[in-house]
Amino acid sequence: MSAPGTRAGEEADDLGAEEALALVQENPRPHTRGTPARTPDSRHRAMPWPEARATAERAARAAVRAAGRAPVPVSLDAALGLTLAAALPALTDLPSFDTSAMDGWAVAGPGPWTVREDGVLAGHTAAPPLTDGEAVRIATGARVPPDTTAVLRTEHGRTEHGRTDRTEQGRAEPGRTGHGATEPRRADGPDRLHATREVVHGQDIRPRGQECRGGDQLLSIGTLVTPAVLGLAAAAGYDALDVVPRPRVDLLVLGDELLTSGLPRDGLIRDALGPMLPPWLRALGGETGTVRRIGDDAEALYRAITESAADLIVTTGGTAAGPVDHVHPVLARIGADLLVDGVRVRPGHPMLLARTGEAQYLVGLPGNPLAAVSGLLTLAEPLLRTLAARPAPEPCALPVRDAVPGHPYDTRLVPVVLRGGGALPLHYNGPAMLRGIAAADALAVVPPGGVPPGQETEILDLPWAAGGIGVCFT
Ligand SMILES: Nc1nc2c(c(=O)[nH]1)N[C@H]1C(S)=C(S)[C@@H](COP(=O)(O)OP(=O)(O)OC[C@H]3O[C@@H](n4cnc5c(N)ncnc54)[C@H](O)[C@@H]3O)O[C@H]1N2
Numbered sequence: 001m002s003a004p005g006t007r008a009g010e011e012a013d014d015l016g017a018e019e020a021l022a023l024v025q026e027n028p029r030p031h032t033r034g035t036p037a038r039t040p041d042s043r044h045r046a047m048p049w050p051e052a053r054a055t056a057e058r059a060a061r062a063a064v065r066a067a068g069r070a071p072v073p074v075s076l077d078a079a080l081g082l083t084l085a086a087a088l089p090a091l092t093d094l095p096s097f098d099t100s101a102m103d104g105w106a107v108a109g110p111g112p113w114t115v116r117e118d119g120v121l122a123g124h125t126a127a128p129p130l131t132d133g134e135a136v137r138i139a140t141g142a143r144v145p146p147d148t149t150a151v152l153r154t155e156h157g158r159t160e161h162g163r164t165d166r167t168e169q170g171r172a173e174p175g176r177t178g179h180g181a182t183e184p185r186r187a188d189g190p191d192r193l194h195a196t197r198e199v200v201h202g203q204d205i206r207p208r209g210q211e212c213r214g215g216d217q218l219l220s221i222g223t224l225v226t227p228a229v230l231g232l233a234a235a236a237g238y239d240a241l242d243v244v245p246r247p248r249v250d251l252l253v254l255g256d257e258l259l260t261s262g263l264p265r266d267g268l269i270r271d272a273l274g275p276m277l278p279p280w281l282r283a284l285g286g287e288t289g290t291v292r293r294i295g296d297d298a299e300a301l302y303r304a305i306t307e308s309a310a311d312l313i314v315t316t317g318g319t320a321a322g323p324v325d326h327v328h329p330v331l332a333r334i335g336a337d338l339l340v341d342g343v344r345v346r347p348g349h350p351m352l353l354a355r356t357g358e359a360q361y362l363v364g365l366p367g368n369p370l371a372a373v374s375g376l377l378t379l380a381e382p383l384l385r386t387l388a389a390r391p392a393p394e395p396c397a398l399p400v401r402d403a404v405p406g407h408p409y410d411t412r413l414v415p416v417v418l419r420g421g422g423a424l425p426l427h428y429n430g431p432a433m434l435r436g437i438a439a440a441d442a443l444a445v446v447p448p449g450g451v452p453p454g455q456e457t458e459i460l461d462l463p464w465a466a467g468g469i470g471v472c473f474t
């Protein structure tokens with residue numbers, strides 16, 4: 001990577017976002033609405049895409065009913081991204097004492113006021129009550145002394161020394177005045193404070209309980225813990241929160257052809273899914289333990305599944321019907337219920353969902369990397385979201401800028417960038433490619449037959465893509 005300002009860095013800047021996008025943008029092709037129907041073979045079990053998602057969500061609801069998901073207390077720093085398992089009552093009034101909202105003086109009654117010698121700072125013990133005609137220097141956030149009637153901002157007060165001084169010429173003159181801050185005292189006796197603006201009763205005092213009273217419900221059950229929720233919980237006195245725990249995920253990567261480092265060689269390729277899936281599963285609400293590489297070993301796959309105590313097992317590869325595609329035979333040996341066995345979606349149609357225990361499910365992702373992403377968002381997303389008690393994302397639809405060709409029968413998931421309120425399909429969206437999705441903001445859901453230019457289509461968020469999505473990002 002080049003440091004900013006170097007030649008290469010300048011070249012990258014010169015390239016510009018749009019040109020960078022052109023590296024991955026799809027060439028518009030005529031959409032294929034009306035393409036003559038092809039008789040699908042072995043399609044009988046494949047489920048329509050919306051139904052597959054609903055099935056995964058229902059399965060997770062059944063798991064929650066069967067096993068429950070006991071709330072766990074976690075420290076604030078571990079709670080981000082989890083869901084509140086109970087409503088959040090305030091543990092205290094907020095603010096918990098009458099607080100100065102400004103730097104200035106706490107005053108009692110009408111001015112001018114006699115200024116007390118000591119000031120009041122935030123975090124200090126309570127100052128003694130003020131009497132009518134008295135003022136005391138006060139800082140923002142400090143407790144206002146009892147019987148304070150208002151806070152006068154520094155910039156709205158003028159102080160005057162309480163005694164006359166002798167000048168060099170021997171003439172008497174009043175103590176010099178200061179605007180805002182009190183000048184160093186040169187004479188005995190308290191300063192006098194004058195307001196330069198009208199003073200309204202109660203001004204710039206945040207009364208105790210202004211935001212909430214102890215016991216008030218601040219947030220409801222099921223609220224996603226965001227950075228703002230962490231701040232509110234801390235302000236309201238919490239050190240820990242009761243949350244729905246992250247569903248545990250065991251990730252089993254299948255395939256003898258996979259390398260974990262270096263360049264592809266001798267027919268071997270790099271494992272793209274081992275690095276990609278754990279953080280993605282976490283963004284969807286799950287927590288992946290170690291990634292286990294099983295190779296193409298049916299016995300090892302059987303053991304890994306039957307020994308797993310995870311809420312969700314995710315396998316990659318081996319879902320088709322090749323000589324070393326062991327997922328189906330092993331699930332049959334276990335006696336698992338196949339709830340989804342193929343989905344009418346491209347890429348990713350061999351994806352599957354099985355029930356492997358009373359409250360345990362297995363999502364089989366196809367090995368082709370973009371097909372695996374498709375399976376992740378079709379089956380693992382609704383499942384993990386429901387297990388983690390996260391709210392469903394608001395449905396979002398945007399117009400496509402160019403025609404997006406469709407499959408004759410199946411839904412397509414197409415990586416897109418979002419620009420100017422519309423979706424632009426990206427090139428390099430083949431099942432084995434990650435180049436398009438790596439540059440994408442979202443996935444467009446393209447129904448069978450395709451979408452003509454300007455027509456709205458459903459958009460699936462990518463968890464990291466805040467930029468440009470606006471309304472869709474939750
Ligand atoms: N006769 C048929 N063959 C295939 C069909 C079909 O319907 N009939 N479907 C194709 C489709 S579509 C897909 S998708 C794949 C699904 O295959 P599997 O889930 O069995 O996956 P594999 O065969 O193990 O691998 C497919 C492909 O992906 C590469 N791969 C696997 N794992 C990884 C990984 N972790 N990182 C990177 N790449 C990976 C693997 O090397 C293969 O190239 O089946 C088609 N075949």
Ligand code: MOO
Nearest residue numbers: 347348349371431
């Ligand atoms: O479903 Mo496969 O994903 O088309 O490659």
